[in-house]
Amino acid sequence: MPPLPDFLRPLVLSGPSGVGKSTLLTRLFAEFPDKFGFSVSHTTRAPRPGETHGKQYYFVPRSKFEELIKAGAFIEYAEFSGNYYGTSFETVRQVATDGRRCILDIEAQGVRQIKQTDLDPVYCFISPPSMQALRQRLRGRGTETDASVQKRLAASIKEIALAKEPNVHDLVIVNDDVERAYQIFKQVALGEKVPGDVLPRLEDEEEAIGIQS
Numbered sequence: 001m002p003p004l005p006d007f008l009r010p011l012v013l014s015g016p017s018g019v020g021k022s023t024l025l026t027r028l029f030a031e032f033p034d035k036f037g038f039s040v041s042h043t044t045r046a047p048r049p050g051e052t053h054g055k056q057y058y059f060v061p062r063s064k065f066e067e068l069i070k071a072g073a074f075i076e077y078a079e080f081s082g083n084y085y086g087t088s089f090e091t092v093r094q095v096a097t098d099g100r101r102c103i104l105d106i107e108a109q110g111v112r113q114i115k116q117t118d119l120d121p122v123y124c125f126i127s128p129p130s131m132q133a134l135r136q137r138l139r140g141r142g143t144e145t146d147a148s149v150q151k152r153l154a155a156s157i158k159e160i161a162l163a164k165e166p167n168v169h170d171l172v173i174v175n176d177d178v179e180r181a182y183q184i185f186k187q188v189a190l191g192e193k194v195p196g197d198v199l200p201r202l203e204d205e206e207e208a209i210g211i212q213s
Ligand SMILES: Nc1ncnc2c1ncn2[C@@H]1O[C@H](COP(=O)(O)OP(=O)(O)OP(=O)(O)O)[C@@H](O)[C@H]1O
Pocket: 015, 016, 017, 018, 019, 020, 021, 022, 023, 024, 137, 138, 140, 141, 175, 176, 177, 178, 179, 181
């Protein structure tokens, strides 16, 4: 069977840090090892234990990243929590050349930048069921200091604000139960048109846990 039309477009995945984007992607790649290619971003942040150069990210020093910016190598880039993150044209091109659907994990500022290009991806927003759940996940992952959790929660407000703008994302998936979220995500990744979830009202909860943007 030929691939569905949307399968031929890149898939942009966005959502706050800690919402479970990597978790969903890891499952997808395990189930379909040949269908998808992850657009490996460049970053200036330090690798976490178990991360390898060229797999989760291309880890580069700040000076190198700034050189690449000047050379116009990035489709989008942003500074987030004190580190640069960016997607190079070359990486996305390479995935398509390999005959795979390219999946990009992009934060809000990058989504805005991609909208200025002719990439024409499907935009999928992964939402937490609540801000409390997001905080618990960030803490539970055990990779962040308290200050870093706080920074990421503050940054999540930008992600959520963008998701609330009309026509920015093609669909929302609430990662409440990971099994349920994965089943929807899988359909989207395979190019099926699904209605997706309704974005939860998260703003009251931001206030409730005292996040300052
Ligand atoms: N539905 C879920 N319910 C409970 N915990 C979850 C769920 N999905 C993911 N998690 C857990 O939440 C934590 C954060 O998930 P993950 O690292 O996938 O987030 P992320 O969105 O990729 O974050 P980042 O953008 O910082 O890389 C992990 O410890 C993961 O196991």
